[in-house]
Structure formats: structure tokens, C-alpha cells
Amino acid sequence: TALETFVRGLPKAELHMHIEGSLEPELMFELAARNGVTLPFKTVDEIRAAYAFSNLQDFLDIYYQGAGVLLTAADFKDLALAYFRRLAADGGTHAEIFFDPQTHTDRGVAFETVIDGLVQGMEEAERTLGVTSKLILCFLRHLDEASAFATLEQAKPHLSRIAGVGLDSSEVGHPPAKFARVMQAARDLGLKVVAHAGEEGPPAYVWEAVDILAVDRIDHGNRALEDDCLTARLVQDGTTLTVCPLSNLKLCGVSDLKEHPLKRMLKLGLKATVNSDDPAYFGGYLLENYVQTAEAVGLTRDELVTLAKNSFTGSFLEEAEKTERV
Ligand code: HPA
Numbered sequence: 001t002a003l004e005t006f007v008r009g010l011p012k013a014e015l016h017m018h019i020e021g022s023l024e025p026e027l028m029f030e031l032a033a034r035n036g037v038t039l040p041f042k043t044v045d046e047i048r049a050a051y052a053f054s055n056l057q058d059f060l061d062i063y064y065q066g067a068g069v070l071l072t073a074a075d076f077k078d079l080a081l082a083y084f085r086r087l088a089a090d091g092g093t094h095a096e097i098f099f100d101p102q103t104h105t106d107r108g109v110a111f112e113t114v115i116d117g118l119v120q121g122m123e124e125a126e127r128t129l130g131v132t133s134k135l136i137l138c139f140l141r142h143l144d145e146a147s148a149f150a151t152l153e154q155a156k157p158h159l160s161r162i163a164g165v166g167l168d169s170s171e172v173g174h175p176p177a178k179f180a181r182v183m184q185a186a187r188d189l190g191l192k193v194v195a196h197a198g199e200e201g202p203p204a205y206v207w208e209a210v211d212i213l214a215v216d217r218i219d220h221g222n223r224a225l226e227d228d229c230l231t232a233r234l235v236q237d238g239t240t241l242t243v244c245p246l247s248n249l250k251l252c253g254v255s256d257l258k259e260h261p262l263k264r265m266l267k268l269g270l271k272a273t274v275n276s277d278d279p280a281y282f283g284g285y286l287l288e289n290y291v292q293t294a295e296a297v298g299l300t301r302d303e304l305v306t307l308a309k310n311s312f313t314g315s316f317l318e319e320a321e322k323t324e325r326v
């Protein structure tokens with residue numbers, strides 16, 4: 001369609017994408033066979049049929065299970081490269097990807113294996129596709145502070161490859177304040193700080209991310225709109241929100257894409273961006289998120305350009321690069 005062609009032609013960065021969430025069922029089977037791992041599914045169709053979620057936890061349970069096929073550096077490299085190919089096909093030119101080391105180290109996969117494989121994929125993507133990328137290490141918020149600190153310790157030899165830290169996994173019951181000290185320690189190491197907040201959690205969690213963690217971006221942030229004072233604060237600070245429309249639909253944060261707050265966010269003056277979150281699980285990569293949302297809520301061409309520009313101004317690229325690459 002004309003809309004698709006227009007959006008594909010806009011240079012875009014993706015700022016909210018969990019690399020483990022880009023594991024397509026086909027690659028999951030391939031890696032399971034390669035590594036001698038048994039999956040509880042027999043066919044690709046059976047896996048896709050299981051991807052009917054009613055909330056975040058529903059999804060996380062199956063997402064952590066899927067990640068169990070990732071064992072070697074080659075697996076992580078293949079995973080990353082497959083994602084970068086999809087991004088390039090969508091007209092994406094830069095990505096800041098999340099990875100969840102604890103999901104792997106808790107199964108006996110070394111931190112080095114994960115990061116070495118991902119970095120190999122990133123370097124090959126830059127060489128062969130011209131797509132640049134950065135890594136954001138996410139702490140699993142359902143685990144404790146000590147585990148996050150242990151993970152930060154493992155990251156120390158690799159800080160030149162890591163742009164920032166984030167918080168993901170089960171939000172409700174695990175407020176940002178739980179990780180205040182480890183996030184400060186990460187900042188002291190020169191890392192950027194982001195956090196999922198306001199996906200399912202209340203506005204109070206977004207306030208904590210802003211006031212206690214002093215985040216550089218908010219991941220999701222949808223529920224911030226329930227609090228006018230908080231919304232005004234995010235507008236005033238120019239805080240980038242990494243919004244994930246198809247994820248919100250699949251995890252039932254909105255009942256219909258037509259109800260999605262993305263257009264409202266832009267009208268309020270929030271620095272919203274469009275992202276895919278876990279594209280293999282939520283049924284759409286970056287371009288699909290732009291196009292389906294644009295059709296559902298009626299985004300203008302100007303608004304689409306603004307979203308694409310916000311993805312670079314909200315990125316962790318050097319200031320000069322942000323303006324050169326839009
Ligand atoms: N929210 C929280 N944790 C996650 C998500 C998400 O959308 N995707 C992968 N881990």
C-alpha cells in the first residue's frame with residue numbers, strides 16, 4: 001500500500017525490542033533440533049496457536065520457555081541477525097535492543113556466550129545491512145536486587161558493548177524503587193537507564209521511574225496518561241516513551257487498536273515512538289506497528305514523520321548522529 005511504502009521510506013530507529021522476543025517459531029524448532037532440546041510443541045502452527053495472551057504474565061511464561069532453545073553464541077548470533085534482516089526490510093536503520101541475561105545465566109548459559117553471540121550478529125548486521133545497533137541489558141524485575149547486582153557485576157568486563165540498563169518482566173508488584181540502588185550503580189558506571197513502566201503498572205510506577213531512577217526513557221508509559229500532572233511532567237522533561245501498539249493489543253492493554261493512545265500522546269506533546277516489543281510473539285515487526293496503528297487511529301503523514309524523528313532524537317546515538325540520520 002501507499003502508506004506502507006511511505007513508512008518504509010522513512011529512516012527509523014527501533015528503541016524497544018527484546019531480542020528473545022524476536023525468536024520466530026521456525027528458528028525455535030531449528031535451534032531445538034541443533035541443540036537437542038525438546039519443545040512442548042510439535043509444529044509451528046501449534047506454537048502460534050499458543051500465542052493467545054490475556055495479560056503480560058501469560059506471555060512471559062511462554063516467552064521464557066521459548067528462550068530455552070538458546071544455548072550457544074551461534075544461536076544468539078543467528079537470532080540477532082534474523083531480527084536485523086527484518087528491521088532492514090522495514091526501513092529500520094538503527095536499533096537499541098534489550099537482552100535478558102538472567103533468563104540465560106539461570107539456565108547455565110554464560111553471560112559471555114550471550115553477549116559474544118549478540119555482538120557478532122550486531123557487527124555482521126552493520127557490515128552487511130548498514131543497520132547500527134546498541135545493547136540494553138535488562139534486569140528481570142520479578143527477581144531480587146541481589147540477582148540484579150550479580151548480573152551488573154558480570155557485565156563489567158563488557159561495558160564497552162553495553163549502552164544502558166533497563167527493567168523488564170512482571171511489572172505489577174515490582175515497582176522501580178525495588179531497583180533504585182542497582183540502577184544508580186549502573187549510572188555510576190556510565191550506563192543509560194531506562195525502565196518499563198505504566199505498561200500494566202499504575203502511574204505511581206512511572207513517577208518512581210522518573211523521580212527515583214531518573215530514567216533516560218520510559219518503556220511503554222501508557223498508563224501515565226491517567227495522571228495529568230505526570231503527563232505534564234513528561235512533556236516538560238521531553239521524556240521519550242517507547243510505545244508498542246501491537247504488544248498493547250496482544251497483551252490486552254487495549255481492547256482494539258482503535259482505542260490505542262498513540263495519537264493522543266502526540267497531541268499532548270509527548271515524545272512517543274513506535275516499536276515492536278516482541279515481534280515474533282505479537283504478530284508484527286516495526287513497519288506493521290506503524291502501519292496498523294496509523295490505519296486504526298488515523299495518523300497523518302506529519303505525525304508519522306514526527307514518530308520516526310522521535311525515534312532518533314530519543315535514541316542513545318551521539319547528538320550529531322541523531323540529526324544526520326533522520
Ligand atoms: N514487558 C515486560 N517484560 C517484557 C516485555 C514487556 O513488554 N517483553 C519482554 N519482556
Ligand code: ZN
Nearest residue numbers: 018168196277
Ligand atoms: Zn518490552
